[in-house]
Amino acid sequence: MTNASVHIRSARRAAITLLFAAAVYETLARSGIFAAALLPTLPQVAQTLVAMLVDGTMVWHVAYTLYRVIFGFSLAVAVGVPLGILMGRFRAVENFFLPLASALMPIPSLAWVPVFILWFGIGNTTTILIVFYAATFPMLLNAWSGVRAVNPLWLRAAGVMGASERRLFWKVIVPGASPFIITGLRQAFLRAWIAVVGAEMLAASNWGLGWTIFDAKEFLNADVMLASLAVIGCIGFIFERLVFGSLERITVIRWGMMRAAKD
Amino acid sequence: MRPIEIRDVSLIYETPAGNVPGVQSVSFQIAASEFVCIVGPSGCGKSTLLNIIAGFLTPTVGEIRIDGKAVTGQGQDRGVVFQDFAQLFPWRTALGNVAFGLEMQGMEKNRRETIAMEQLGLVKLEKFAQSYPHHLSGGMQQRVAIARALAYNPAVLLMDEPFAALDALTRDDMQRLLADVWRKTRKTVIYVTHNVAEAVYLADRVVVMTPHPGTVKTEVLIRLPRPRDPLSVEFLDYQRQLLQHLGQHAAAG
Amino acid sequence: MTMVSIVSPISNGYSTGPEKIGSRWRAFARTAFPFLVVGGIWEIVAHLGIFPQRLFPTLEDVAITFVQLTISGILPHHVIETLIRLFCGFALAGTMGILIGIAMGQSRRAEDIFLPLVSIGAPIPGLAYAPLFLLWFGLGNLSTILLVAFVSVFPVIINTWTGGKAVREIWVRSAKAMGSDDRQLFRYVILPGTLPYILTGLRLGLAQAWRILVAVEMLAAVPWGLGWLIFGAREFLNTDVMLAAIVVIGGIGLALEKFVFKRLEDYTVVRWGMMVS
Numbered sequence: 173m174t175n176a177s178v179h180i181r182s183a184r185r186a187a188i189t190l191l192f193a194a195a196v197y198e199t200l201a202r203s204g205i206f207a208a209a210l211l212p213t214l215p216q217v218a219q220t221l222v223a224m225l226v227d228g229t230m231v232w233h234v235a236y237t238l239y240r241v242i243f244g245f246s247l248a249v250a251v252g253v254p255l256g257i258l259m260g261r262f263r264a265v266e267n268f269f270l271p272l273a274s275a276l277m278p279i280p281s282l283a284w285v286p287v288f289i290l291w292f293g294i295g296n297t298t299t300i301l302i303v304f305y306a307a308t309f310p311m312l313l314n315a316w317s318g319v320r321a322v323n324p325l326w327l328r329a330a331g332v333m334g335a336s337e338r339r340l341f342w343k344v345i346v347p348g349a350s351p352f353i354i355t356g357l358r359q360a361f362l363r364a365w366i367a368v369v370g371a372e373m374l375a376a377s378n379w380g381l382g383w384t385i386f387d388a389k390e391f392l393n394a395d396v397m398l399a400s401l402a403v404i405g406c407i408g409f410i411f412e413r414l415v416f417g418s419l420e421r422i423t424v425i426r427w428g429m430m431r432a433a434k435d
Numbered sequence: 436m437r438p439i440e441i442r443d444v445s446l447i448y449e450t451p452a453g454n455v456p457g458v459q460s461v462s463f464q465i466a467a468s469e470f471v472c473i474v475g476p477s478g479c480g481k482s483t484l485l486n487i488i489a490g491f492l493t494p495t496v497g498e499i500r501i502d503g504k505a506v507t508g509q510g511q512d513r514g515v516v517f518q519d520f521a522q523l524f525p526w527r528t529a530l531g532n533v534a535f536g537l538e539m540q541g542m543e544k545n546r547r548e549t550i551a552m553e554q555l556g557l558v559k560l561e562k563f564a565q566s567y568p569h570h571l572s573g574g575m576q577q578r579v580a581i582a583r584a585l586a587y588n589p590a591v592l593l594m595d596e597p598f599a600a601l602d603a604l605t606r607d608d609m610q611r612l613l614a615d616v617w618r619k620t621r622k623t624v625i626y627v628t629h630n631v632a633e634a635v636y637l638a639d640r641v642v643v644m645t646p647h648p649g650t651v652k653t654e655v656l657i658r659l660p661r662p663r664d665p666l667s668v669e670f671l672d673y674q675r676q677l678l679q680h681l682g683q684h685a686a687a688g
Numbered sequence: 689m690t691m692v693s694i695v696s697p698i699s700n701g702y703s704t705g706p707e708k709i710g711s712r713w714r715a716f717a718r719t720a721f722p723f724l725v726v727g728g729i730w731e732i733v734a735h736l737g738i739f740p741q742r743l744f745p746t747l748e749d750v751a752i753t754f755v756q757l758t759i760s761g762i763l764p765h766h767v768i769e770t771l772i773r774l775f776c777g778f779a780l781a782g783t784m785g786i787l788i789g790i791a792m793g794q795s796r797r798a799e800d801i802f803l804p805l806v807s808i809g810a811p812i813p814g815l816a817y818a819p820l821f822l823l824w825f826g827l828g829n830l831s832t833i834l835l836v837a838f839v840s841v842f843p844v845i846i847n848t849w850t851g852g853k854a855v856r857e858i859w860v861r862s863a864k865a866m867g868s869d870d871r872q873l874f875r876y877v878i879l880p881g882t883l884p885y886i887l888t889g890l891r892l893g894l895a896q897a898w899r900i901l902v903a904v905e906m907l908a909a910v911p912w913g914l915g916w917l918i919f920g921a922r923e924f925l926n927t928d929v930m931l932a933a934i935v936v937i938g939g940i941g942l943a944l945e946k947f948v949f950k951r952l953e954d955y956t957v958v959r960w961g962m963m964v965s
Contacts, residue, residue, distance in 0.1 A: 185800035193805065210823055271719045272726065278941025279934055282815075282903035283915070286922040287930050290743055366813035370903045373818070374919075382816065386907070389819035397820050405812040412811055491861060511867040522858045525960040526880040535876070536866035569961025587866065 212395040221399035234403060236379040240296060241368040244303025248360055251304075252311025253353060257345070259312070260319025273312055281306035281363070282370045289375050299371040299380070306367035307360035314356025318349030358416045365408055439465040439488075439591055439623060444497035446483060456648035457483045458494075463642060463651060465591075468621045472638035474628055476681065480649020481627045485595050488625060489515050501590055511536065514584030518596040520576045523568040529555060529579045530564040536587035554582040557616055574605040581616065591623040599628070610636055614662065631681070635673045636663055643680045653680055745928040754932040767936060769912035770901065773829065777836025778897050782890055784837070785844025789889070790882065792845070793852015794874075806845055814839030814900055818907050832901070832908045839900045840893035847892065851885025852878065884957040891949045898941055 194214060200206065201213045212220075224230035259266040281302050288298040322345055330344045372382025381400050388396035441464070446457045458480040465471050473481045486492045488499050490509040498505045501512055514536075516522075523532050530551050537547035555561050558578035568576055577597050584592055598606045614637060617624060628634055634641045641655045657673055664670060727747060733739070734746040745753075757763035791798040818835055825831040855878050863877045905915025914933050921929040957963040 182800055182803075185797075186804040189801050189804045190808075267718050268722045268725075272722050275723070275938065275942075278945060279938040280899040280902050280941070282899070282906075283918060283934055283937050285903070285906070286918045287927065287934070290922060290925060290927060290930075366815060366899070369813045370815040370900075373815070374903070374906060385816060385819045389823055392823065394820065394823060397823070401812060401816055401820070404816050405808065408811040408813070489865060491864075509864045509867070513865065515862065515865040517858055517862070519858050521856055522862050524859060524862075524877065524880070525962050526883070526956070535863070538876075539863075539867045539869075539872055567960055583862075583866070 209392040210394050212398065217395050217398045217402075220395040221402065224396070224399060230399070230403065233379055233381050233384050233400070234407070236376075237368055237372065237381045238407070240299045240372070240380065241303055241364050244300040244368070245307050245361055245364045247300070247304045248307035248311050248364065249357065252308045252356070252360070253315045256312045256315025256356075257319050257349070259316045260349070261345070266316070269312075270316075273309060277309045277313075281367045282374070285371055285374045294375050294377050296376075298375045299368060302371040302375070303364045303367045307364040310359035310363055311356045314352045314359065315349065318352025318356070319345060321352060322348035354416070354420055357419070358412070361411055361416065365411070369404065438467050438502065439625075440500040440503075441465075441484075441488070442497050442500065444484070444487060444494045444499070446480075446487060446492060447495045458487070459648035459650050461497075461644075461649070461651050463654065465623060465625065468623055470617055470624045470626065470637055470639045471642060472626045472628055472634035472640075473642045473644060474631060474634045474677065474681070475644035475649075476629060476646060478649075479644040479646040481629075481644050482595055483649065484644075485593055485625065485627045488591075489513055489593050511540070511587050512590045514587070514589035514592045516577070516580045516584050516592070516594045516597045518599050520568075520573050520600065522580055523576055523583070525568050528565050528567055529560060529571065532568070532579055533583045533586045535583060540587065551582070551586055554586045555579070557585070557619065558582045558612065572605075573601055574609055577601065577609065578612065581613070585616075585620065585622065589622075591625060594624065594626045596628055597626075598633070599630070606633075611662075613637065618661070631674050631677045632665060634677065635659075635670055636665060641677060643677060645681070655680070742925045743927050745931070749928045750931045750935075753926075753928040754935065757929070757932060763917075763932070763936065766912055766914050766917045766933070767940070769910070770905065770914045771940070773832050773836065773905075773910075773913065774897060774901055777833040777901070778840055778894055780833070780837040781839075781841040781844055781893055781897065785841045785889065785893065786848050786886060788841075789845045789848025789886075790852055790878075792849040793855075793882065794878070799849070802845070806842060810842040810846065814896070815903055818904055822908060827909050829910060832904050832910060835904050836897045836901050840897035843892035843896060844886075844889040847885045847889025848882060851882035851889075854885065855881035884963045887949055887953055887957060887963075891945075894944055894948065895941075898944060902937060 198214055201208075201211045221230070224233075255265075255269060259269055284305060285298065285302055288301055292298045292301065326344050326348055327340065330340055335343060368380075369382035369385075372380035373386040376383040381404050385397050385400045388394070388400070442462055444461045445459050448455045448457050461480075461484060473484065475481045483492065487494050490506065490513070493507070500506070506512070523529075524535070527535065530548060533551035533554050534547045537550060542550075552561060552564060555564055558581055560575060560578055560582070563571060563575065563579075568579070571579065580597070581592075581594075598609045601609060610633060617637075624637075626634075626637060635657055638657050641657060643652045643655065644650065645652045655673070655677060659667075659669055659673070731747055734741075734744050738744075741749075754763070788798075788802055792802050793799075814835065817838065818831075821831045821835045821838075825834060859877050859881055860873065863873050868876065902915035902918070905913040906919040910916055914937055917933045918930045921927075921933070953963065
């Protein structure tokens with residue numbers, strides 16, 4: 173079909189754009205208008221990246237960052253999903269937690285960093301808690317609206333078919349709310365990823381991708397910054413496309429429910 | 436009012452499976468102020484033909500002449516009403532929608548709104564001039580669409596199954612209203628439908644099309660006085676006659 | 689929130705007044721309750737002295753600090769500086785984003801050029817660029833504003849672009865049939881047709897800008913601004929100042945969310961039925 177040829181043309185143009193952008197950057201970097209330390213050439217950046225990978229420093233930075241983001245994110249899921257579902261099911265829980273969530277949500281998680289540093293010191297605890305703060309609200313709100321959006325017809329149908337309250341919960345409400353929960357996971361991870369980089373800049377010591385970037389500024393190591401940025405981009409891409417993309421594919425898209433989550 | 440001539444129009448779709456004729460060698464004429472219905476089963480090319488006349492598609496062969504002049508592309512000499520309710524602009528009130536064509540001509544606000552109001556009166560919607568489309572029912576939206584297509588006074592009104600998405604009762608009302616609007620304005624109308632009763636109720640002349648390839652099979656003149664009685668023997672005779680021409684295809688619909 | 693209807697003993701037709709006030713009061717009490725509980729726990733912990741007073745101030749202390757900072761004009765000065773940066777950065781992002789997004793939606797060529805850049809730039813947390821911007825543009829306002837603009841431009845571009853693709857073919861056809869030329873088509877059909885998406889993009893962009901701005905102020909060492917107020921207070925263990933500033937940040941965040949685009953949306957796309965409020 174013509175569709176495929178359009179695809180190929182788009183891919184070719186994308187490649188041309190990227191090559192062109194790279195060429196512009198490279199020309200600028202080599203022109204000597206800017207200091208070499210501020211604008212390293214692409215081969216230099218690649219070299220730095222390889223060197224950091226080979227000597228293991230980059231691997232450690234990645235490991236620390238992943239540990240913090242996954243820890244904080246898991247904590248957020250463990251709190252956000254059950255609480256959100258309870259809020260959706262029980263009026264009293266909703267009445268109590270919704271005002272609190274609405275008041276805390278508009279505060280950017282990174283605004284808490286200095287406070288958390290005072291309370292918990294510099295290091296993992298603060299970073300993980302900031303990630304937790306950032307990721308909890310999208311998780312909570314999506315789970316909550318997911319339960320509220322469960323089609324009452326399904327509840328009635330299941331009731332007629334003799335489902336008990338416990339089964340109703342596991343067999344109808346949880347799968348019914350799952351498009352929202354999966355959207356929530358995705359949004360929460362995105363927030364967590366931003367939060368971890370910011371928190372590491374402000375509150376980490378010695379390890380972590382955010383910390384490397386910020387630390388590199390002191391020594392004018394723009395090549396280290398750009399190499400770390402590339403790694404951050406890759407990890408973000410892997411999670412966004414591969415992890416959450418495939419999670420969506422094997423669940424809600426197969427059930428034809430994705431529309432509901434997007435509306 | 437000006438006559439319209441469709442001269443040997445063909446349109447061929449290029450697909451991977453080869454060239455498929457959408458419309459083949461269609462020729463007929465429409466007199467000024469005539470109401471012509473094009474009926475046929477789905478896939479017979481009736482909508483394609485209307486899109487060619489409207490200028491959305493360019494025929495592979497042949498041409499459309501309005502008042503002896505060949506037309507290309509869209510133009511204000513033709514007004515179009517589609518089946519889809521979504522054709523109205525949701526960000527404009529009923530009045531704003533109807534005035535749109537006049538606004539495009541650069542007519543000043545007071546004059547175009549006076550004319551638009553008259554057109555809304557024609558479809559009995561003066562009261563809803565300030566309503567936004569999403570507050571109007573499907574039938575009302577289609578009436579606004581008709582007023583909108585008439586407002587800039589085109590030579591011909593092209594209608595592509597405008598009432599097909601309405602419920603049966605509303606559709607009857609709309610047909611009566613359209614017949615009334617036509618009696619008052621005396622516009623030339625080309626109306627595409629797959630509904631035989633609708634065609635007999637509205638048309639002076641019915642053009643019957645058949646698929647594979649889309650061609651005109653025959654034409655039937657409806658010689659009934661208006662307003663027409665859908666339950667009269669003559670009316671039912673015409674219906675039967677058209678159904679016979681359509682053969683198996685339309686029997687189900 | 690749905691109100692629980694209460695049965696009023698008075699049913700003489702004049703009952704709506706007191707009943708309305710009663711249910712409104714109830715709703716208020718219900719909203720206030722969780723804050724009272726959490727505030728009460730906070731007070732008990734703070735007064736018990738489990739943690740040092742400097743690190744865990746009582747709510748009175750925070751309130752007093754808040755009032756003092758406000759009266760002395762220090763807090764308003766910080767707020768204004770922060771808002772100016774937000775506004776400048778966001779205005780830049782909004783303008784660029786809408787222009788690029790519409791170009792991408794209308795022209796295949798523009799789409800092919802920008803889409804690869806956008807899909808690479810968008811998923812990287814904007815804050816990660818902060819040190820790079822500081823290196824390139826120096827500490828201070830320029831870096832902060834550019835970074836805010838850079839971070840919030842992506843949602844605007846992506847939504848405007850999607851919106852451009854969502855403009856219905858039938859609107860374009862209708863407008864052309866009614867004699868619109870290309871310029872009129874753009875102004876009277878494509879722009880209003882894309883508006884719901886543009887507004888969504890602006891809203892997301894503003895939220896993103898707000899989340900990042902405070903952190904950037906901390907990193908960029910600007911002399912005024914709420915982020916710096918919080919970060920600077922850390923040096924002197926002024927937890928009360930930090931908390932007072934956080935309250936203000938939350939208030940501004942809420943106001944941005946509730947008022948800025950809500951009004952605009954209600955007036956346009958919600959009224960047109962193109963979006964539910």
